[in-house]
Amino acid sequence: MRSIRIAIFDDSADIRDGLKGILKFYPDMQVLGAFQNANDIAGFVSLEKPDVILMDITMPGMNGIEATAVVKSFSPQTQVIILSQHSDDEKVFTALRFGATGYLLKGEDAGSIVEAIRTVVAGGSPMNAFVARKAVDYFQKQPVQSSRTNETADFGLSAREMDVLKCLGKGMTYKEIAADLNISIDTVRSHIRHIYEKLQARSKSEAILIAMRKGLI
Amino acid sequence: MRSIRIAIFDDSADIRDGLKGILKFYPDMQVLGAFQNANDIAGFVSLEKPDVILMDITMPGMNGIEATAVVKSFSPQTQVIILSQHSDDEKVFTALRFGATGYLLKGEDAGSIVEAIRTVVAGGSPMNAFVARKAVDYFQKQPVQSSRTNETADFGLSAREMDVLKCLGKGMTYKEIAADLNISIDTVRSHIRHIYEKLQARSKSEAILIAMRKGLI
């Protein structure tokens, strides 16, 4: 069986060395190269056309997402597995849209990495479960509005305030929110006032950013 | 720690018994019941509100997808893991859209099932890699445009526009941005206008949300 030809792009030498060290134990995996940035990735992939690329998402210069797009344009058959620090990254979708096939989190054990490489070669998409959750949530756009109970803990926000906050998180205007929730625009104002107090925000933009950071939306 | 309360819906007695047999070995997993069809699922979930349901996708009477929708409407916090024979069906999307959180193939080993249950409880989405591939392919259906106006690539945004966008991404007002970048407020307006055109946004909130989704900030 032909060995799997792999390239690594990551700005951390530790990660690069770690990955190389792991893959060294597998005779059917051949590391073609490990690079600290993706600036010359076009030339490399068009020359080598690796089977799999392990791609860090944050690198100086060209980031992992742009790099993925470049890879796919020069060597469509190359499978890109993104390695990211966080799962709460909106970048998941962008990376997938730009052609990445797998999405792992740093800190997966060695076995997972190797398994992921075999999986992409076999035609699957190795996804960290928490990353996958982002994609799943994407499919479930419609809010399955639930508990009318006022014990929505999270930030002291009531259920209704959460409804409004979710609307803010979709970029809706006061008017749209009022229509959507079947209440008057003044009630929307009222809820938003309280949301601002509780989240210590001063504008819609701030409220959205805080809510996202705190995982409320 | 409270044990995880689980229900099983599958028309095959072998599968039901197999799953029960596996879960019996884990003291923190409690099987509330195992049923051969989902016809009475509404009453059951509204009464028991299980933490996790293992749901076969093909059952006589109500199928697993409809059943999932019912479950989520009566007990939104219940996590549904679909068990399917094949990964090559459309049903993946439908099931996810109707509220399923995990999607496994029959024939996963015992450890995977147990791990999947723990994963959904922890807030992740256990997905078989080949099922995940379907979802990934879905994201890649919408192809990407590569407009290269200025070298800042991403969305045709110029370097200065990116500066302004990053400020937006911090929740700053026009006035604050103007001060921060040492330009007049009208110049800020001007840049934001162009950002809105390029991102197809109509407000700060929308611009921020789009920019985050696309990985620009």
Place this chain on the structure above:
DNA sequence: TGCCAAATCACACAAAGATGCGATTGCGCG
């Protein structure tokens, strides 16, 4: 060299949002 695009600024007006100061209703809880 002449055109273009980016960056800067200006003014005016309309729309949206933020805030201050209310009011009423209905529900749970001590």
Place this chain on the structure above:
DNA sequence: CGCGCAATCGCATCTTTGTGTGATTTGGCA
């Protein structure tokens, strides 16, 4: 049974934002 709080709504006022319609300068490049 009264208290508090969530949810609803109203109005007034000011600030911020969005948009239409301009202008000037500068650097690149065909």
